[in-house]
Amino acid sequence: MCGLCGALAGADHWADAAVTAGGTRSQRRQLRNRLANEVLAYYGLSLKEAVGGSPLLQNRTGQTALVPHLGALWPAAERLANRPLDPLDPDLIVALTRHGARARV
Amino acid sequence: MTLVASGLIPVNLITGFLGSGKTTLLQCALRSPELGTTAVLINEFGEVGLDHYLLQRVDEATVLLESGCVCCTIRGDLRDSIRDLYDRRERSLVPPFERLVIETTGLADPVPIVTTLTADPVLCHHFRIGNIVTVVDAVNGLSNLASFEESRRQAAVADRLVISKCDIADAPAINRLRASLRRLNPTAVQIDAARDPVSAARLLTGDIDDPVAKSEEVRRWLTEEQDLIAGHGHDGDDRHSHDISRHGDDIVAFSVRLDEPLQWSAFAVWLTMLLNRHGRAILRIKGLLHVAGVPTPVVIHGVQHTIHQPTHLAAWPDGAPQTRLIVIAKGVDRARVETSLAAFNRLATAA
Numbered sequence: 001m002c003g004l005c006g007a008l009a010g011a012d013h014w015a016d017a018a019v020t021a022g023g024t025r026s027q028r029r030q031l032r033n034r035l036a037n038e039v040l041a042y043y044g045l046s047l048k049e050a051v052g053g054s055p056l057l058q059n060r061t062g063q064t065a066l067v068p069h070l071g072a073l074w075p076a077a078e079r080l081a082n083r084p085l086d087p088l089d090p091d092l093i094v095a096l097t098r099h100g101a102r103a104r105v
Numbered sequence: 106m107t108l109v110a111s112g113l114i115p116v117n118l119i120t121g122f123l124g125s126g127k128t129t130l131l132q133c134a135l136r137s138p139e140l141g142t143t144a145v146l147i148n149e150f151g152e153v154g155l156d157h158y159l160l161q162r163v164d165e166a167t168v169l170l171e172s173g174c175v176c177c178t179i180r181g182d183l184r185d186s187i188r189d190l191y192d193r194r195e196r197s198l199v200p201p202f203e204r205l206v207i208e209t210t211g212l213a214d215p216v217p218i219v220t221t222l223t224a225d226p227v228l229c230h231h232f233r234i235g236n237i238v239t240v241v242d243a244v245n246g247l248s249n250l251a252s253f254e255e256s257r258r259q260a261a262v263a264d265r266l267v268i269s270k271c272d273i274a275d276a277p278a279i280n281r282l283r284a285s286l287r288r289l290n291p292t293a294v295q296i297d298a299a300r301d302p303v304s305a306a307r308l309l310t311g312d313i314d315d316p317v318a319k320s321e322e323v324r325r326w327l328t329e330e331q332d333l334i335a336g337h338g339h340d341g342d343d344r345h346s347h348d349i350s351r352h353g354d355d356i357v358a359f360s361v362r363l364d365e366p367l368q369w370s371a372f373a374v375w376l377t378m379l380l381n382r383h384g385r386a387i388l389r390i391k392g393l394l395h396v397a398g399v400p401t402p403v404v405i406h407g408v409q410h411t412i413h414q415p416t417h418l419a420a421w422p423d424g425a426p427q428t429r430l431i432v433i434a435k436g437v438d439r440a441r442v443e444t445s446l447a448a449f450n451r452l453a454t455a456a
Contacts, residue, residue, distance in 0.1 A: 019399060
């Protein structure tokens with residue numbers, strides 16, 4: 001499915017596939033959202049779990065967007081951050097590496 | 106959701122530059138009984154739908170698009186045509202076809218067609234993308250690849266590359282074309298249309314979602330990747346990533362390996378973010394993933410933004426659990442891809 005248009009297909013986004021046997025679907029989503037939050041924090045964004053609904057993305061000025069699946073997260077994040085979010089950005093990679101190293105200590 | 110998408114009608118794209126021999130190939134394929142009942146969508150280019158007349162024997166299930174290019178100007182028409190075709194199938198107005206073949210125009214970029222099929226909320230529940238077959242003319246292919254972005258993109262996204270007109274091209278030219286295509290798209294099978302004993306129908310069947318053919322297909326990916334690594338040597342600490350092609354301006358095929366087990370959550374976050382920012386530039390991605398906690402390999406593949414549902418293989422083809430990604434992209438730096446994937450993965454490991 002299209003990573004950008006996946007909203008149309010809802011729960012069938014490829015990232016939701018039960019690749020690993022461990023945990024429930026909800027637990028897998030929580031783990032993924034926690035990881036996404038560590039990336040989003042670099043851009044001043046946060047993703048909050050919503051009970052019974054789609055997670056809510058928020059920027060520092062309080063603007064929000066619903067993100068029904070992972071594919072919809074990044075276009076919304078770019079809108080709220082008002083900048084490109086590039087996983088190949090060396091500065092982001094340095095920040096994530098430092099963050100990961102601190103977490104391991 | 107399970108990892109296996111079954112019961113969906115495979116859709117093949119036959120693409121190739123103007124005059125490359127797409128319709129000839131399609132005619133050969135349709136004559137083969139092993140293909141089963143097949144519906145064909147062709148698009149009319151110009152005022153006369155010549156292809157339509159060439160394919161009259163499948164006219165019953167043929168919808169002739171009225172004008173323009175399938176991929177760009179009438180993508181909505183394509184969606185509507187396929188929906189209409191499926192509706193007629195359900196109402197028994199056309200035979201219950203088991204496969205759909207779309208022949209594109211010579212100037213078509215096949216990627217939007219893939220997107221149309223997989224993103225449409227109706228079509229994605231009835232159809233899946235099968236092999237993309239690109240026909241390259243042995244006489245004019247090299248020139249077209251050098252001159253036209255469309256031709257390079259058609260070759261780059263192919264699962265099968267059919268080289269036509271070998272009987273009227275000289276051997277050195279054919280060899281140069283083969284080498285060029287292999288650098289551009291190392292994972293695609295190359296077939297000499299005139300000589301190789303592969304039926305046209307076999308080009309369309311036996312794709313990565315076929316349970317019977319899947320293992321062999323992945324084994325071939327890995328062989329290509331290993332051959333390329335062996336053939337292109339190593340430099341410095343560039344141990345696991347290898348530029349394997351530079352064609353035209355900047356389309357590059359490269360491989361990335363990851364030694365440590367891949368955290369699926371990290372991969373999902375990373376790849377969705379990567380495709381959001383660079384999806385236009387990433388023509389194809391194919392991978393065999395060693396996912397943490399999963400003893401068997403996970404296969405993933407996609408075309409630009411379109412990622413197919415991941416599937417499992419029963420065993421590691423070469424007995425070595427390791428994540429290997431093959432990427433064909435334009436203007437994407439493979440070292441950064443490798444570094445980025447590793448950083449995201451370590452982040453998940455630390456979480």
